[in-house]
Amino acid sequence: MTAAAITFSGVTCRYGRRTAVDGVDLDVAAGEHVALTGANGSGKTTLLRAALGLYPTTTGSITVGGRPAVTGAEWARRRRDVAWVPQRLAPGRFPLLVDELLDSGGNPVAARAAAAQLDVAGLGSRPLHTLSGGQLQRVFLARALGAVAAGARALFADEPTAALDFHGQEQVAALLAALPVTVVVVSHDRAMSRACDRVAEMAAGKLRLV
Amino acid sequence: MDGFLDLLTLPAVQRSAIGLLIAAVGLPIVGVFIIGLDIIAVRFAMMHVALLGIAVGLLIGVDPMLCGLLACAIAGAGVAPLAHRPTGLPGAMGLLMTFAIAAALLVLSVSGVNATGAFELLWGSILATRDVDLIILGALTVVVHVLFWRWRRQLALLLFDREIALCSGVAAGPLLLALLVVVAVAIGASIRLTGALLVDALTILPALGARNLGRSLRSMVLWAIALGVTGNSIGFVVALLLDQPPGPVLVLVAGTLTLLTYLIPEGARDAIDPGHRVDRGGDPVPAGQRL
Ligand SMILES: Nc1ncnc2c1ncn2[C@@H]1O[C@H](COP(=O)(O)OP(=O)(O)OP(=O)(O)O)[C@@H](O)[C@H]1O
Ligand SMILES: [Mg+2]
Numbered sequence: 001m002t003a004a005a006i007t008f009s010g011v012t013c014r015y016g017r018r019t020a021v022d023g024v025d026l027d028v029a030a031g032e033h034v035a036l037t038g039a040n041g042s043g044k045t046t047l048l049r050a051a052l053g054l055y056p057t058t059t060g061s062i063t064v065g066g067r068p069a070v071t072g073a074e075w076a077r078r079r080r081d082v083a084w085v086p087q088r089l090a091p092g093r094f095p096l097l098v099d100e101l102l103d104s105g106g107n108p109v110a111a112r113a114a115a116a117q118l119d120v121a122g123l124g125s126r127p128l129h130t131l132s133g134g135q136l137q138r139v140f141l142a143r144a145l146g147a148v149a150a151g152a153r154a155l156f157a158d159e160p161t162a163a164l165d166f167h168g169q170e171q172v173a174a175l176l177a178a179l180p181v182t183v184v185v186v187s188h189d190r191a192m193s194r195a196c197d198r199v200a201e202m203a204a205g206k207l208r209l210v
Numbered sequence: 211m212d213g214f215l216d217l218l219t220l221p222a223v224q225r226s227a228i229g230l231l232i233a234a235v236g237l238p239i240v241g242v243f244i245i246g247l248d249i250i251a252v253r254f255a256m257m258h259v260a261l262l263g264i265a266v267g268l269l270i271g272v273d274p275m276l277c278g279l280l281a282c283a284i285a286g287a288g289v290a291p292l293a294h295r296p297t298g299l300p301g302a303m304g305l306l307m308t309f310a311i312a313a314a315l316l317v318l319s320v321s322g323v324n325a326t327g328a329f330e331l332l333w334g335s336i337l338a339t340r341d342v343d344l345i346i347l348g349a350l351t352v353v354v355h356v357l358f359w360r361w362r363r364q365l366a367l368l369l370f371d372r373e374i375a376l377c378s379g380v381a382a383g384p385l386l387l388a389l390l391v392v393v394a395v396a397i398g399a400s401i402r403l404t405g406a407l408l409v410d411a412l413t414i415l416p417a418l419g420a421r422n423l424g425r426s427l428r429s430m431v432l433w434a435i436a437l438g439v440t441g442n443s444i445g446f447v448v449a450l451l452l453d454q455p456p457g458p459v460l461v462l463v464a465g466t467l468t469l470l471t472y473l474i475p476e477g478a479r480d481a482i483d484p485g486h487r488v489d490r491g492g493d494p495v496p497a498g499q500r501l
Contacts, residue, residue, distance in 0.1 A: 053376075054373055072383075086373070090370060090373070090374055094245075094246045094366075094427065096371075097425070100363065103363070104363075104378035105378070126425075
């Protein structure tokens with residue numbers, strides 16, 4: 001498991017005429033843990049989704065481990081390199097079992113061990129839509145930890161503790177802090193910011209360091 | 211009863227029984243795909259797309275049915291790029307339907323072929339099943355099963371959430387393309403083989419029932435096939451006994467089975483799911499350490 005440096009340079013994303021991310025420059029060193037904060041609607045989720053190729057950038061570039069992504073193969077590699085905890089956990093248009101989601105991270109054994117650590121062992125044969133909000137979030141986290149064990153060199157976690165109880169927030173902050181890979185975590189919770197090396201704040205699409 | 215047994219000795223009845231059985235094993239999977247992609251209107255769309263293909267075939271003098279199926283395949287592939295929008299696919303089906311019927315009417319008017327003749331080519335009846343129809347149905351069933359069993363993990367992720375699938379290394383684009391082409395061609399061919407009414411009984415109805423019974427893609431597919439085989443067998447026998455056309459009887463039987471699945475309370479599904487196994491492939495955490 002090696003960590004990858006991540007650079008955002010001049011990244012701009014638009015939804016129609018609305019600019020959601022506005023010329024963001026950010027260098028994250030290999031192995032560094034950065035907390036991304038900022039008001040609702042300031043562009044945090046859009047920025048991370050752009051780095052995964054889930055939303056197009058209008059201008060600018062994003063590299064992971066020095067590599068840009070343009071072709072389909074490069075994006076596929078990017079998505080192997082970066083484990084992801086989405087903010088909007090898929091409600092599931094169609095049934096999927098917890099185990100099927102855990103396995104999709106690429107390392108079923110590690111994902112199930114992570115699920116046990118996160119107190120959601122034994123839910124494996126349940127469909128995701130039958131879980132509580134907090135359980136669902138823990139399962140998505142466990143999946144991402146499985147992806148890290150499978151070789152991802154960075155983790156993007158978008159408000160991974162939003163649905164968790166206090167104990168869970170501390171638990172996850174400690175778990176992420178111990179990860180040897182580069183971490184960008186969107187969070188409004190102070191335990192998480194404290195556990196990170198650095199805090200970056202977004203406001204109206206622009207980034208500033210605090 | 212003697213009359214019933216006599217009927218069963220007729221080659222036409224035997225062929226349609228075999229046809230229904232093959233269809234019951236293959237088409238419910240197509241139905242599950244259709245529900246997963248949220249394109250229930252695909253049947254109407256493909257009916258008109260096939261008609262357009264037939265019209266073009268009649269105009270240029272190439273086998274009309276082949277052109278019909280080709281048109282379905284192209285239409286299925288054509289809507290794939292719309293899938294990244296939440297309403298892309300369901301909307302596309304309505305669009306396809308109106309476009310295709312307009313284009314078909316134009317082509318028919320240009321070619322001077324009468325529309326009724328073209329429509330008749332499109333319509334099939336299970337009692338008119340020929341040997342070649344059985345072969346086509348069989349081939350379709352094999353393709354659908356291979357697509358499902360070979361890629362079921364990827365399909366489960368794709369139908370659950372496209373972005374999670376993408377981030378799990380699933381080649382979402384090509385897989386979706388394959389899925390749409392297979393669904394489109396299967397529907398087009400089934401309309402020709404069994405008639406439009408039966409297509410619903412063979413695809414959508416078992417899948418709708420399975421949606422109520424299954425808790426994962428795999429168990430939904432197994433339930434859909436089980437419902438399909440049950441519905442077709444009962445429906446066919448009842449139709450023969452009552453000496454009524456099999457199409458409507460089969461639809462009523464399949465519809466009743468589907469309706470019954472709505473009576474099962476949500477929580478009760480755990481107990482009846484054939485795909486349900488508590489310990490799937492070795493839990494790395496010893497039971498004593500579980501919380
Ligand atoms: N699909 C969309 N279509 C149009 N506008 C969007 C879309 N998604 C986000 N936006 C807009 O882009 C801006 C940035 O949204 P984004 O989700 O990136 O914010 P965020 O910082 O993650 O907010 P939150 O803290 O609420 O999660 C917001 O103004 C939002 O309304
Ligand atoms: Mg957000």
